[in-house]
Amino acid sequence: xxxxxxxxxxxxxxLAAVTAFAALDGPSASGAAAPKPAANLPVQRTSLLCPAxxxxxxxxxAYTSFTPVxxxxxxxxxxxxxxxxxxxxxxxxxxxxxxxxxxxxxGKKTADKPVLSPKAPGTPVTGDTSGADTPxxxxxxxxxxxxxxxxxxTTEVAAGTGRGLQGVNCTAADTDFWFPGASTATGRxxxxxxxxxDDSAAVVDIELYGKDGAIKSPLGENQTIPPHASKPxxxxxxxxxxxxxxxxxxxxxxxxxxxxxxxxxxxAGGDWLAAATDPAGSLVLPGxxxxxxxxxxxxxxxxxxxxxxxxxxxSPDGLITPAGNETLHVKSxxxxxxxxxxxxxxxxxxxxxxxxxxxxxxxxxxxxVRGKGDKQETAFIPATAPVGTRATSADNSAKGTTLALxxxxxxxxxxxxxxxxxxxxxxxxxxxxxxxxxxxxxPVPAPAGLNGTYALTVETVSGGPVYASRTLxxxxxxxxxxxxxxxPYDRGMVAVPKTTEDLSVLQK
Numbered sequence: 001x002x003x004x005x006x007x008x009x010x011x012x013x014x015l016a017a018v019t020a021f022a023a024l025d026g027p028s029a030s031g032a033a034a035p036k037p038a039a040n041l042p043v044q045r046t047s048l049l050c051p052a053x054x055x056x057x058x059x060x061x062a063y064t065s066f067t068p069v070x071x072x073x074x075x076x077x078x079x080x081x082x083x084x085x086x087x088x089x090x091x092x093x094x095x096x097x098x099x100x101x102x103x104x105x106x107g108k109k110t111a112d113k114p115v116l117s118p119k120a121p122g123t124p125v126t127g128d129t130s131g132a133d134t135p136x137x138x139x140x141x142x143x144x145x146x147x148x149x150x151x152x153x154t155t156e157v158a159a160g161t162g163r164g165l166q167g168v169n170c171t172a173a174d175t176d177f178w179f180p181g182a183s184t185a186t187g188r189x190x191x192x193x194x195x196x197x198d199d200s201a202a203v204v205d206i207e208l209y210g211k212d213g214a215i216k217s218p219l220g221e222n223q224t225i226p227p228h229a230s231k232p233x234x235x236x237x238x239x240x241x242x243x244x245x246x247x248x249x250x251x252x253x254x255x256x257x258x259x260x261x262x263x264x265x266x267x268a269g270g271d272w273l274a275a276a277t278d279p280a281g282s283l284v285l286p287g288x289x290x291x292x293x294x295x296x297x298x299x300x301x302x303x304x305x306x307x308x309x310x311x312x313x314x315s316p317d318g319l320i321t322p323a324g325n326e327t328l329h330v331k332s333x334x335x336x337x338x339x340x341x342x343x344x345x346x347x348x349x350x351x352x353x354x355x356x357x358x359x360x361x362x363x364x365x366x367x368x369v370r371g372k373g374d375k376q377e378t379a380f381i382p383a384t385a386p387v388g389t390r391a392t393s394a395d396n397s398a399k400g401t402t403l404a405l406x407x408x409x410x411x412x413x414x415x416x417x418x419x420x421x422x423x424x425x426x427x428x429x430x431x432x433x434x435x436x437x438x439x440x441x442x443p444v445p446a447p448a449g450l451n452g453t454y455a456l457t458v459e460t461v462s463g464g465p466v467y468a469s470r471t472l473x474x475x476x477x478x479x480x481x482x483x484x485x486x487x488p489y490d491r492g493m494v495a496v497p498k499t500t501e502d503l504s505v506l507q508k
Contacts, residue, residue: 038495042073042147049258050137050170051193052230053155060130061155064395066455067121070147070492077143080114083135084195085229118145124394124422124455136195136230139170147492152395161189162264164377165474167483168272173197173256177275179248180298181365181380184236187266192248195230195258202255209300210243213333225257247300247335268369269377271483276382281359283383285366286350287404287469287484294369295340299330299362306332307360313343314350314406319437327356348441350406370480379484386465388489393456393470402471403444403456407434410464418445422452434466458487
C-alpha cells in the first residue's frame with residue numbers, strides 16, 4: 001500500500017525538478033564531481049486518522065500519542081487529535097454541526113477541545129472517551145512531534161457484539177487498501193470506516209471478493225466522503241451474499257482517506273482489521289499468541305495468475321512446516337483460506353509465506369482466536385512491512401504487553417526502548433539478537449518506576465529484515481481479551497538529495 005502523503009509527493013516532485021535543473025546546467029560529465037549522498041532528515045509534518053471506536057454504549061476508549069526522540073528536529077512543534085464530522089451509513093451528516101449545533105457551513109467540525117495534546121517527544125500522552133457517540137479523529141503533528149508520530153486507539157467493550165479488547169493504530173491517509181479477513185456471515189457485523197482529512201470530498205470504491213471471486217456490489221461504487229468527515233459502511237448493506245471470508249479492496253478515485261475494518265462477532269468478540277501491506281510474492285504475518293486456540297489464514301491475489309505459496313511457521317527454534325498445510329493454492333481473484341488450528345502449540349510463532357515457483361503478488365491476514373466456548377476472543381494479524389529503521393507501539397501496560405520479533409531470512413540485532421511512563425518513570429533500552437528463521441517473544445524492558453502507559457520503540461541495528469507485532473491482553477470475567485498491532489517502519493525520516501550547484505537562481 002502506498003503510504004506516501006501528498007505533502008511528501010509534492011516535496012519529491014520539487015526535489016526532482018531541482019535535481020534535473022542541476023544536471024542540465026552543471027559541469028560536463030567529464031569534469032563533474034561525484035554526486036553527494038542524500039541526507040536523511042526528519043519529516044516536518046504528518047497526519048493520522050483514527051476511526052470511530054465503537055457502536056456500544058458501554059465502550060471505554062483510550063488514545064495514546066507518542067513521538068520518539070529524533071535528532072535534528074526543530075525545537076518547536078505541536079500535535080493534536082480533533083473530532084471529524086460523523087456520517088451515517090446513508091451518507092447523512094450525524095455530527096453535532098449537522099444537527100443544528102454550531103459548526104462551519106463547509107462541513108468542517110469546529111472541534112471544541114482536542115482529545116489530547118502532547119507536550120514533549122519521548123513521553124506518551126493519553127486521553128479517554130466513552131460511549132457510542134465518540135467520533136472519528138483527525139490528527140496532525142508538525143515540527144518536533146512529526147517524525148515517527150504514533151497514536152493507538154484501544155477500546156474495552158464489557159458485553160455484547162464485539163465484547164473484549166479492540167485496538168488499532170491510527171493511520172495515514174492513502175489511496176489504496178486491502179483487507180483480507182472481513183466477513184458478511186451470520187453473527188458478524190463488519191464495518192469499513194473511511195475518514196477524509198482534506199478540504200475537498202473524496203470518492204471511493206469498495207470491492208468485495210469471496211471464495212468464488214468478485215461479488216457484484218453497485219452500492220460500493222462512488223462512495224462520497226465529505227471534507228473532514230468520517231463514514232462507517234456496513235459491509236452487509238453492500239451485498240446480500242453471506243460470506244465467511246471476504247477480501248475488501250478500498251480504492252480512491254479522487255482525494256485520499258484513512259481506512260480500517262471493524263470486525264465484530266456476536267459470540268467471539270472482535271477487533272480491528274488493519275490494512276495489509278502491499279501485494280507481494282513473499283509475506284510475513286508476525287506474532288501469533290502462544291495460547292492461540294485457532295488460527296485461520298486468509299489470502300488473495302489481485303493479479304491475473306494463480307499463486308502457489310509455501311506456508312511455514314517461524315518458531316523459536318527455526319522455520320517449520322505446519323502438518324497438513326505445507327502449501328496454499330490461491331486462485332486469481334478468489335479469497336482462499338487455510339485452517340491452521342492451534343499452530344503455535346504453546347510457543348511464539350509467525351507465519352511466513354513464500355512462492356513455491358513463480359512469484360505472484362498476494363495479500364494476506366490471520367484471524368486469531370484465544371479461549372474456548374463462550375469465552376472466545378478474536379484478533380487479526382495482517383501481513384506487514386518490516387520494522388526498518390524504527391517502529392513504535394504507543395500503548396503498553398506493565399503486565400499485558402507481549403512483543404514478538406521475527407527474522408525470517410537472516411539473523412538480526414534490534415534495540416528495544418521502553419519510554420518513560422505517561423505519568424512517570426524512566427526510559428530503558430535493551431538489545432536482542434533474533435536468529436534467522438525464528439520468532440522470539442522478547443522480555444519487554446519495562447520503564448523503571450513506571451506509572452501509567454508507555455511506548456515501545458524497535459530499531460534495527462544490524463542484519464536482515466525484522467518484523468514485529470505487539471499483543472496487548474486484558475482478561476476480564478474469564479474472557480481472554482486481546483488485540484494485536486503490527487509495527488511497520490514509521491517513515492519518520494526522508495532522504496533529501498544534496499546538490500553541488502548554486503540553485504539560488506530558481507528563486508529569481
